[in-house]
């Protein structure tokens with residue numbers, strides 16, 4: 001059995017959905033579980049709906065949602081003939097669920113509403129693609145993954161309940177393959193034991209696919225992307241980025257951790273634990289070999305470059321010159337957990353700590369305020385964090401030219417530089 005994941009860009013248009021079907025046709029007689037993301041930029045658009053709703057702008061939220069609805073209906077119209085009406089009925093249920101909610105007034109926390117609204121993107125895309133596969137003769141079984149993936153209620157970053165979920169996969173998903181060749185479901189979403197929808201974190205569909213691959217003991221997982229495979233840098237930032245044919249799990253987990261937009265960081269563990277290879281293949285040309293990620297040692301990698309812009313640097317200085325010992329550091333980590341923020345870089349000195357974080361204004365303010373109980377706090381913004389793995393001095397020189405260096409951390413494998421354009 002194989003697990004495939006098609007990202008939002010691979011199901012963005014009528015032509016791309018048709019193309020996805022043609023890829024599937026080239027795997028006849030294979031059992032494939034397919035995980036799909038929301039179409040194109042739908043998740044971003046749904047985030048805007050959630051924001052408008054939570055701000056009390058019901059009309060605006062409804063209007064924004066109407067546009068999302070119409071674009072999905074239009075796609076379905078172009079794709080389908082015989083399967084159009086039953087699909088519209090199915091989509092109708094999803095639309096109504098959201099619209100009812102939008103007519104309410106928010107009484108719970110934002111993250112809860114976010115998940116109830118945003119999860120619909122994956123439900124719509126998978127329903128449309130499944131209808132199209134069935135109409136074009138590829139029999140597929142559509143599954144609402146919220147009946148399978150049980151999570152906790154940490155909305156927007158929910159954690160999978162592996163025991164319950166593995167039971168569901170064993171009892172409800174495995175038997176489907178006795179008759180179906182293709183089982184198709186949503187990435188990114190799940191549900192609590194109270195049937196509230198949850199999401200697993202932005203770009204979480206790769207991870208959903210890996211959870212399925214693990215629980216189904218798949219022979220491989222393939223992520224179909226609109227690039228040739230994994231590159232040593234983001235080709236949008238570095239036009240001469242190089243393709244990498246082979247990587248090991250550890251390298252990829254490190255790259256993702258440092259912010260490379262290759263694969264969701266949580267994806268590797270479920271695959272590594274069962275030794276399942278991950279293939280990153282080109283959606284537009286399936287004959288290209290793509291990148292294979294597995295357990296083997298890989299030598300001679302090029303420098304791997306990750307640039308994260310929009311960084312903030314917090315300078316914390318002990319108020320009375322007492323040392324920054326275990327207690328204040330432990331308190332600080334507790335704050336990170338409470339505020340749900342993950343530092344990208346930390347450097348500790350005798351009486352000071354420097355922390356680099358993604359600049360999420362609300363969170364940085366809260367952190368600065370709470371930390372000011374124990375520290376003098378200063379914040380700098382508009383910074384860029386450069387990470388280079390397997391660095392060579394000339395590359396580093398070139399990447400930091402004309403930049404003012406605020407902070408630098410270096411190990412034999414990895415160098416990180418927080419910098420500001422001069």
Ligand code: ASP
Pocket residue numbers: 007008037038043044121187188201202203204205206
């Ligand atoms: N649709 C979700 C997102 O855009 C999940 C994913 O694409 O993996 O974040």
Ligand code: MG
Pocket residue numbers: 007008009037203
């Ligand atoms: Mg995506």
